[in-house]
Amino acid sequence: MISVTANAQLPRERAQTDGPIENTFWATTNIGISTVQNVDKHNLESSVMHTFGLVRGGIDTFYGLDDGANTKIGLDYGISNKFSVGISRMTFNKVVDLRGKYNILRQTRSGSVTVDLAIKSSLGISTLSGVGLGFNERLSYFTSVMIARKSDRMSLQLTPMIAHFNAPVAGNPHQLFGLGVLTSYELNNRLALSAEYLPVIGQRNAFSKDALAVALNINTGGHVFQLFLASSQWHNEQYIMANNRDAFWKGEFRFGFNIHRVFGSGGD
Amino acid sequence: MIINSLLCCFLLFLQLAATHPIDPADTVYYSDSGFVEFTSSVPMHSFSGKSEQLNGMIDFEENIIDFYIDLTTLKTGIGKRDRDMYQTLNTEEHPFAEFTGSFEAPSPIPDQRTKVTAIGEFTINGVTKEVEVQGFIEPNEEGLLLEAKWSLLLSDYDIEPPGILFYRVDDTQEIRIQLVLKPTSRQELTAENETGA
Numbered sequence: 069m070i071s072v073t074a075n076a077q078l079p080r081e082r083a084q085t086d087g088p089i090e091n092t093f094w095a096t097t098n099i100g101i102s103t104v105q106n107v108d109k110h111n112l113e114s115s116v117m118h119t120f121g122l123v124r125g126g127i128d129t130f131y132g133l134d135d136g137a138n139t140k141i142g143l144d145y146g147i148s149n150k151f152s153v154g155i156s157r158m159t160f161n162k163v164v165d166l167r168g169k170y171n172i173l174r175q176t177r178s179g180s181v182t183v184d185l186a187i188k189s190s191l192g193i194s195t196l197s198g199v200g201l202g203f204n205e206r207l208s209y210f211t212s213v214m215i216a217r218k219s220d221r222m223s224l225q226l227t228p229m230i231a232h233f234n235a236p237v238a239g240n241p242h243q244l245f246g247l248g249v250l251t252s253y254e255l256n257n258r259l260a261l262s263a264e265y266l267p268v269i270g271q272r273n274a275f276s277k278d279a280l281a282v283a284l285n286i287n288t289g290g291h292v293f294q295l296f297l298a299s300s301q302w303h304n305e306q307y308i309m310a311n312n313r314d315a316f317w318k319g320e321f322r323f324g325f326n327i328h329r330v331f332g333s334g335g336d
Numbered sequence: 337m338i339i340n341s342l343l344c345c346f347l348l349f350l351q352l353a354a355t356h357p358i359d360p361a362d363t364v365y366y367s368d369s370g371f372v373e374f375t376s377s378v379p380m381h382s383f384s385g386k387s388e389q390l391n392g393m394i395d396f397e398e399n400i401i402d403f404y405i406d407l408t409t410l411k412t413g414i415g416k417r418d419r420d421m422y423q424t425l426n427t428e429e430h431p432f433a434e435f436t437g438s439f440e441a442p443s444p445i446p447d448q449r450t451k452v453t454a455i456g457e458f459t460i461n462g463v464t465k466e467v468e469v470q471g472f473i474e475p476n477e478e479g480l481l482l483e484a485k486w487s488l489l490l491s492d493y494d495i496e497p498p499g500i501l502f503y504r505v506d507d508t509q510e511i512r513i514q515l516v517l518k519p520t521s522r523q524e525l526t527a528e529n530e531t532g533a
């Protein structure tokens with residue numbers, strides 16, 4: 069029998085009594101919009117994103133899967149625990165996206181900091197050939213501020229954003245403003261529901277609609293899978309604001325899925 | 337003259353106090369920077385998590401062994417995996433893994449590498465089980481080097497191995513610890529802990 073009394077034990081002390089709230093979102097992208105979640109120092113996140121045709125195409129299009137996917141493949145690397153850089157490439161317009169994300173504030177467990185605050189900037193370069201565009205005309209710029217808070221299992225993020233297109237289609241504005249509203253609810257350690265809404269504020273492109281998407285997130289421990297229904301077939305925020313022409317509530321949504329995987333790359 | 341004599345006596349006393357060996361009856365062996373490593377397997381590969389913040393104390397006089405670690409100091413090299421691990425281990429509610437027990441066969445402080453068996457209670461995720469751990473103790477310049485290895489089953493501690501369908505972390509975790517425990521006065525340690533608490 070063990071004859072050790074509580075008095076004989078070392079006093080248990082936490083190594084850190086405070087720290088950031090973890091897993092505000094499970095991935096760096098909620099569905100199509102970036103989250104405050106960043107890639108950790110010396111970690112590399114790979115992401116593959118697909119969106120298909122409209123579900124209402126029915127069995128003839130296998131509910132949109134026959135209509136071809138807009139695929140985005142991306143890599144993001146954590147320079148520090150607060151700053152990451154990334155690159156991706158999307159099928160539509162063959163856009164190459166260069167981006168950086170910086171966490172200014174992290175919500176703490178003690179409540180000494182009540183929100184997460186991050187900023188993201190990106191440069192989109194359309195590499196579509198045969199359209200007679202000069203380099204400058206192919207560029208778009210994007211900046212967003214992400215403000216998020218997690219309470220228990222529920223996370224909410226507001227993302228005011230601005231996009232600038234050097235050469236929009238005639239009649240469309242150069243600049244677009246939007247306010248992304250993101251939410252996530254953890255059902256348990258493995259499953260979470262999430263949603264996002266992206267209304268364009270002020271001037272908008274002709275025929276464009278505000279984007280809406282809902283998703284089921286599956287965390288396997290190694291991968292995060294996001295299975296979603298979304299109105300937009302586009303990926304990067306500026307292109308979602310500019311080009312989404314489908315209205316979710318009118319049944320104009322499509323199936324899509326994202327796969328996120330983080331790799332360690334040595335170092336501390 | 338008298339002042340000089342008193343000063344000399346005082347300095348001599350200080351020197352003697354500094355060089356006087358610690359009373360063995362009052363000595364425990366202690367470390368707050370021990371190394372701990374676990375190795376997990378998933379289909380087709382394995383990964384490990386490490387920490388250098390293992391706290392440990394051995395009291396040979398009372399035959400007491402006590403170790404604990406703040407699980408959030410374990411790092412696997414991938415931040416997301418660490419966060420998932422903390423969630424799986426329920427560190428918000430139960431931040432420590434701890435072992436308290438005694439040597440199966442009480443013995444004096446070993447003067448050479450000696451195989452030892454500890455029997456005690458291991459607690460993680462708020463679940464306590466009696467375990468038997470074998471290891472080695474070896475004296476070195478700083479104190480005593482302790483090395484031990486054992487396996488635990490996550491399911492014994494109500495921990496669900498993360499994964500999906502057939503792609504799951506194995507239930508068995510290999511644990512390895514290594515630390516140098518330095519001789520410390522029991523009173524000093526108590527005072528230090530009281531001050532630190």
